[in-house]
Amino acid sequence: MKKQRDLERLKQVLLRKQADRATEEAEEKKEEDDIDENGEASDEGEEMEGQSASHAPVGGASRGALKSLLDDEAEEDEDEDEDDEDEDEDEEDDDEFDVETMEKKSRRLDRKRQREEEEAEAAADEDYEGMQDGAPADDEDMTLNIDDQQDEGEGGAKLSGGVTMKGAFDLGAIKQRIQDTVMLLESWKTMDERARKGRKRADLMAQLTADVSSFYGYGPELADYFLKLFSPQEAIEFFETNEKPRPVTIRTNTLKIKRRDLAQNLIARGANVDPIGEWTKVGLTVLSSSVPIGATPEYMSGYYMLQSASSFLPVMALAPQPGEKVVDMAAAPGGKTTYIGQLMKSSGIIFANDAKKDRCTSLAANLHRMGILNSIVVNMDGRKLAEHLPKVDRVLLDAPCSGAGIIARDASVKVKRGPKDFEEHSVLQKELLRVAVDLVDANSKTGGYIVYSTCSLSVEENEAVLDHILHIRHVKVVPIDAIDPNFGVHGLTRFRERRFHPSIDNARRYYPHVHNMDGFFVAKLKKESNVIPSRIKKDRRKHNEAVQTWDESNITADMLERPLTFPDKEPPPPSASAAGAPSSAKKGKKKHKGKHQQQQAAAAGQPPAAKGKKRPSDGERPRDASGVSKHGKVPKKGGKGSPPFKRRKKGGGAGQ
Amino acid sequence: MRPLTQEETTAVFEKLAKYIGENVMQLVERPDETYVFRLHKDRVYYCSESLLKMAACVPRKELLSCGTCIGKFTKTHKFRITITALEYLARYAKYKVWVKQGGEQTFVYGNHIVKRHLARITENCPKNTGVVLLSQNDIPLGFGVTARSVAEMRSADPEAIIVFHQADVGEYLRSEGDIL
Numbered sequence: 001m002k003k004q005r006d007l008e009r010l011k012q013v014l015l016r017k018q019a020d021r022a023t024e025e026a027e028e029k030k031e032e033d034d035i036d037e038n039g040e041a042s043d044e045g046e047e048m049e050g051q052s053a054s055h056a057p058v059g060g061a062s063r064g065a066l067k068s069l070l071d072d073e074a075e076e077d078e079d080e081d082e083d084d085e086d087e088d089e090d091e092e093d094d095d096e097f098d099v100e101t102m103e104k105k106s107r108r109l110d111r112k113r114q115r116e117e118e119e120a121e122a123a124a125d126e127d128y129e130g131m132q133d134g135a136p137a138d139d140e141d142m143t144l145n146i147d148d149q150q151d152e153g154e155g156g157a158k159l160s161g162g163v164t165m166k167g168a169f170d171l172g173a174i175k176q177r178i179q180d181t182v183m184l185l186e187s188w189k190t191m192d193e194r195a196r197k198g199r200k201r202a203d204l205m206a207q208l209t210a211d212v213s214s215f216y217g218y219g220p221e222l223a224d225y226f227l228k229l230f231s232p233q234e235a236i237e238f239f240e241t242n243e244k245p246r247p248v249t250i251r252t253n254t255l256k257i258k259r260r261d262l263a264q265n266l267i268a269r270g271a272n273v274d275p276i277g278e279w280t281k282v283g284l285t286v287l288s289s290s291v292p293i294g295a296t297p298e299y300m301s302g303y304y305m306l307q308s309a310s311s312f313l314p315v316m317a318l319a320p321q322p323g324e325k326v327v328d329m330a331a332a333p334g335g336k337t338t339y340i341g342q343l344m345k346s347s348g349i350i351f352a353n354d355a356k357k358d359r360c361t362s363l364a365a366n367l368h369r370m371g372i373l374n375s376i377v378v379n380m381d382g383r384k385l386a387e388h389l390p391k392v393d394r395v396l397l398d399a400p401c402s403g404a405g406i407i408a409r410d411a412s413v414k415v416k417r418g419p420k421d422f423e424e425h426s427v428l429q430k431e432l433l434r435v436a437v438d439l440v441d442a443n444s445k446t447g448g449y450i451v452y453s454t455c456s457l458s459v460e461e462n463e464a465v466l467d468h469i470l471h472i473r474h475v476k477v478v479p480i481d482a483i484d485p486n487f488g489v490h491g492l493t494r495f496r497e498r499r500f501h502p503s504i505d506n507a508r509r510y511y512p513h514v515h516n517m518d519g520f521f522v523a524k525l526k527k528e529s530n531v532i533p534s535r536i537k538k539d540r541r542k543h544n545e546a547v548q549t550w551d552e553s554n555i556t557a558d559m560l561e562r563p564l565t566f567p568d569k570e571p572p573p574p575s576a577s578a579a580g581a582p583s584s585a586k587k588g589k590k591k592h593k594g595k596h597q598q599q600q601a602a603a604a605g606q607p608p609a610a611k612g613k614k615r616p617s618d619g620e621r622p623r624d625a626s627g628v629s630k631h632g633k634v635p636k637k638g639g640k641g642s643p644p645f646k647r648r649k650k651g652g653g654a655g656q
Numbered sequence: 657m658r659p660l661t662q663e664e665t666t667a668v669f670e671k672l673a674k675y676i677g678e679n680v681m682q683l684v685e686r687p688d689e690t691y692v693f694r695l696h697k698d699r700v701y702y703c704s705e706s707l708l709k710m711a712a713c714v715p716r717k718e719l720l721s722c723g724t725c726i727g728k729f730t731k732t733h734k735f736r737i738t739i740t741a742l743e744y745l746a747r748y749a750k751y752k753v754w755v756k757q758g759g760e761q762t763f764v765y766g767n768h769i770v771k772r773h774l775a776r777i778t779e780n781c782p783k784n785t786g787v788v789l790l791s792q793n794d795i796p797l798g799f800g801v802t803a804r805s806v807a808e809m810r811s812a813d814p815e816a817i818i819v820f821h822q823a824d825v826g827e828y829l830r831s832e833g834d835i836l
Contacts (some may be wrong), residue, residue, distance in 0.1 A: 094767045194673050265793060300825035301742075325710070350712050352735050364721045364836040369828045370742040374704070375710045377721035377836075 016185055089210060129415070149593075172214045181208045182232045182614040212239060215410075221418040222404070228496060229457065234536050235514070241513040242407040247295060248286040249517075250304045251312065251335070253370050255342050259284065259301045265298055279487050280312050282342075307335040310405075310510055311398075311521035313488075314453035315339040317480040317524045320348075321446050325392035327439055329352040329382045330400055330434060332359035334366035341372030341398065348581060353378040383431050384439040393447030397436040399429040401456035405519020409510060419557075422460035430463045437473045442527040450475070450525040455518055457509065459495045462521040466491070466507065468501040474528040479502040483522075489514065492524065657696040657711065667735040668700055671727065675737070675786035676800060679748035692698070699728045699836070700735070702744070717782055718815030734742065739798060740835060741822040746796035749788035751778040753802075753819055760791050763798065764826035769819035771812050781806050787819060793836060 018250050142594055181204055184191075188201055205227065214221040216239045227235045250273075252259040259282055265274050269289035277282035284304075293299070294306050315336050320326045322345045331337045331352035341350055352367065354360050360379045369377045380388070382397075402417045402425050426440050436450050454461050469475060477483065491507030493500050508524035660668060669675040672680050683691065689704045696719065697794045703723020711717050711722040714731070724744065727737040737745070755763060759773025781804040809818050827835065 185741055295793055295829060297764055297795055297797055297825065300764060301797065302825075303795065349707055351710070351714075358717070358833070360720050361833050361836055364725075365828050365832045368725065368743075369825070369834065371743045373724050373743065374707055374722075375721070376707065376714065378714050378718050379720050380714070380718040388715065388718075390710065392711055535796070 020422040038180060047523040052246060055606050072158070125418075137214065142160065164528065170213065174211050178208065178211045178215060178236060179547070181211070182236055185232045194615060200502060205232075212236075216243070216414070218414045219416075220321070221420075224421075225419050225458065229459070236577070237513040238511065241516075244408065246308065246408055246512065246517060249294065249307060249309045250284050250286060251307045251339060252282045252284065252304050253302055253338070253342060254432045255346060255371055256301075257298075261583040262298065262303055265303075266293075266296070269296055269298075271296075276309055279484055280309075280316070282339075282356040283309060283312060285309075301389060302334070302371050303364070305335055305338055305370060307339075308406075308409075308453065310515075311335050312339065313400055313483060313508075313510065313520060313522050314396055314451050315343065316482040317453075317522050318394055318395055318449065318451040319482045324394060324444075324447055325349045325351075326389070327353065327385065327392050327436075329353050329385060329393045329397045329436055329439075330355070331377075331398075334363040334370075336362065336396060336398055337364055338370040338372055339368070339376070341370065341375060344373070344374070346373050348374060350375045351378055351392070352376065353380055353382060353385060355379070355381050385433055386435045391441035391443040391444075392439055393441065393449075395434055395439050395450045396453075397424075397450065398453045398455075399432055399461070401425055401429070401461050402458065403452035404456040404458050404461075405510075405512070405521070406455050407524040409518065409521075419460070423454070425466055426455070429461055430468045433469050435471065437469060437475055437525070437527060438532070440527045442474070442530045448527045449478075450527065451522065453520065453522045455520055455609065457511070457519045459492060459498065462523070463492050463495065463500045463504050463507070463511075464498070466504050466523055466525075470501050471532065474531060474533065475525045476528060477501070477506045478504045478524050478526045480522065480524045485581055487515075488522075491521075603614055657708075657716065657722065657830065658696050659702075660693055661781065663733075664695065664700075664729070664735070665693070665727075668735075671735050671737055674801075675745050675750070675788065676748040677750040679750065682748060685692045686774040693726070695729075698721065700726045702715050702726045702741075705823050706741055707770070721727070725836065737799070737823065738826045738835065741823060742796050742798065742823070742825065745799055746760075746788050746790070749799075751781045751782075751785055751802070753777045753787045753800075754792055754794075755797070756792065760768075760797060763789060763821065766824060766826060767819060768803075768817045768821045769800065770814065771809060771816050771818050772814040774809070775816060777803065777806060778808070779806065783808070789819065789824075796825070798822070798826075 027358055158206060165445075183206055185201070186209070188196075194469065208222045209220060209227055212218060212227065212235075216223070218239070224236060229235070229240055252262050257265075259275075263284060265288075266284075266289075272287040274283050274285045274287055288289075298304060299306070304581035306560065310470045318326070318338050320343050323343065324340055325348060326340055326344065328337045328340060328350065334352065337350060337352045344350070349374065354363055357379050360377060364377045378385075401527065402421045403413050404417060404422070407413050433450075436452070440448055440450055442448050452466065456462065466477060470477070475492075488508035490512050491500075491504045491509060493502055493505050504523070507521065509539050510517055510520040510522075512519050660809060665674045665828065669680055670692070672683070675709060676683075678739060683702070689706065691702060691704050692708060694701050694703065694708060698714075701721065702725075707723050711719060716735060725740040727735055727747055729735055753774065754776035755769055755770065755773045756775045759769060759775075763769055763774065778787075781787065783802055785802050786800055788799045791797055798821070800822045802819055803817050812818065
């Protein structure tokens with residue numbers, strides 16, 4: 001599988017190289033057109049196969065050769081050998097074509113080889129010079145490969161993502177370079193300036209990102225994200241682990257059978273099962289099986305559920321008690337829901353909701369199969385649940401996510417998702433989590449808990465969502481009692497430029513390369529009160545003591561000393577009264593701001609007694625002619641607080 | 657979601673009685689809580705009253721299932737028990753048939769039970785009665801109707817059908833979409 005994919009990638013690279021070559025060999029182009037396209041393509045493919053097959057040994061050998069300083073020649077020999085091999089193969093292939101084609105082809109190949117040799121020589125020379133500079137031999141050994149590739153890259157055309165052309169050919173070399181870069185980056189801090197040879201860490205990281213994205217097939221942005229999330233060493237482990245599938249795990253339905261008995265039954269059917277680990281009492285790993293594990297009579301009768309190990313965790317964290325009311329907001333296909341039912345021993349009530357109707361059928365089927373008798377299956381947008389359902393004791397929200405933790409299961413995530421998707425998903429997740437919190441009754445005797453989980457590892461979809469809910473609801477992140485506190489990695493409280501609430505440390509992350517399960521995030525929240533915090537409305541009424549009205553007491557001596565004269569102009573008609581419609585007040589707002597200063601100065605200039613009358617005529621809202629009649633009322637009714645004054649309070653930011 | 661009408665109730669109980677006989681009463685009169693039958697989108701659900709009360713919160717259109725689906729009414733108003741009722745049928749079944757391991761596989765693929773696959777059977781099982789089928793280690797596999805009485809089975813050909821297939825747990829995989 002992997003080899004096939006690598007071949008695919010190589011083919012792409014080759015096609016690009018072909019295009020590059022076309023520009024150089026313009027005069028030959030016409031002749032080439034005569035050659036059968038298909039024949040050529042397949043020929044190229046063969047050539048490539050030969051190369052990729054000989055890569056691994058060559059990569060290793062070149063590394064070995066580079067260890068001693070003077071073995072450059074040996075390396076060249078190796079290269080030549082490789083080329084010879086290629087040539088042999090090419091010739092074999094060419095036998096199938098007519099002589100004319102063969103001739104042209106061999107000529108072209110000769111030229112190509114010559115060019116490559118020249119490049120290699122140039123690179124070797126440079127390397128040799130570099131060595132003579134007197135850098136320590138150890139470091140040199142470690143870094144040579146990288147230099148090598150970079151130098152060649154200068155000679156050759158650059159591919160997208162900064163991958164050098166020759167590097168892209170040679171998967172073994174990319175792998176080697178990834179390893180070397182990682183080693184280099186790991187020891188970067190302790191390395192002295194000379195050993196760094198003027199390279200920048202950022203450049204190395206960019207190189208690593210490009211290599212990773214080409215070697216493992218990730219989108220560059222996603223690769224970059226993971227390299228930032230993990231240390232380079234850990235990130236490579238993560239990428240490596242994602243190439244291998246996670247073990248198949250099943251969950252015993254303890255409503256129907258004991259784990260020991262189930263294991264016996266399955267072994268009798270020809271499956272090889274083992275307990276998953278210390279942390280769960282219901283899970284089994286299927287090591288091998290001679291029968292399809294998803295179609296045994298035990299499975300169909302609901303004695304166990306095929307479920308990834310990581311999906312146990314949110315339910316264990318939720319720890320539903322018998323007799324409670326529990327909501328699973330994104331339930332399909334029902335793995336976690338049936339586990340909840342199992343823990344509740346078929347008492348109490350489970351609301352299992354899913355937004356997609358076709359997924360709901362499998363949810364309902366699984367609930368019936370597993371013998372969960374107390375479930376209510378709802379097909380509703382999760383965001384509307386709070387409007388319909390009563391307050392419940394616990395809510396599980398396994399939010400829809402980008403799936404960045406289950407790349408081993410779904411490799412399309414590698415190219416399909418990026419940091420942008422993380423942001424997009426987090427919007428819905430925040431909404432759903434808010435609804436989840438609203439669904440829970442904080443006064444519940446046994447519960448009041450919400451568990452939030454995703455199968456993504458991105459910070460946007462996890463910690464940021466929690467941080468958001470901590471701001472808008474009375475909840476706190478609590479430690480997960482049901483799971484061993486040493487199992488799992490702590491939630492991040494800081495990631496690059498972002499800082500999160502310290503209690504998010506209580507959440508847990510699970511990584512494929514550490515825990516051998518899908519990447520997962522679990523957090524348990526406790527609702528503190530049913531009160532929904534809202535922004536405190538500003539009370540602008542006059543009897544509110546907090547509201548400071550503008551009156552004589554605000555006039556300082558300083559103001560009186562600097563009177564401002566006004567031009568003798570016809571005062572424009574004043575506008576609506578204090579009780580004017582709010583919409584008109586809003587419209588007027590902009591105008592006021594500009595004139596604010598002027599007004600204040602005017603206030604200072606006017607004798608206090610005259611203020612009430614004169615103020616509105618200071619040219620506030622010229623457009624409203626109808627306000628004239630109302631204007632007369634204002635001073636009588638409002639007394640001190642005539643309309644412009646009121647508005648000014650806002651502008652001045654008076655005591656709120 | 658509404659209570660069953662008189663005719664519907666009779667249809668449901670008659671059908672259930674074929675499999676669990678007088679144990680039907682145990683479904684209705686339970687010591688723990690009152691359980692009821694409700695009709696929703698042509699399907700009959702069996703659930704406790706407290707569950708029903710909670711299900712009432714959910715708009716009818718969005719509600720897909722409540723408690724356990726016992727069966728469905730066909731377009732011609734006949735009642736059919738679905739495989740989802742197996743949980744209760746197996747619990748209260750009057751007549752049971754145990755099938756050999758070879759028979760398990762053929763049965764869960766939707767075939768009838770032939771005599772060759774018969775391992776054990778409840779004594780005095782008459783003809784044309786509902787039976788629950790179990791594997792030899794007591795895993796319920798489905799239910800069917802006997803084609804012969806026990807006495808007739810003794811003399812029957814090894815390939816003769818003894819239990820007609822009605823529903824089996826393989827439907828959870830074969831026709832998951834049709835279950836609800």
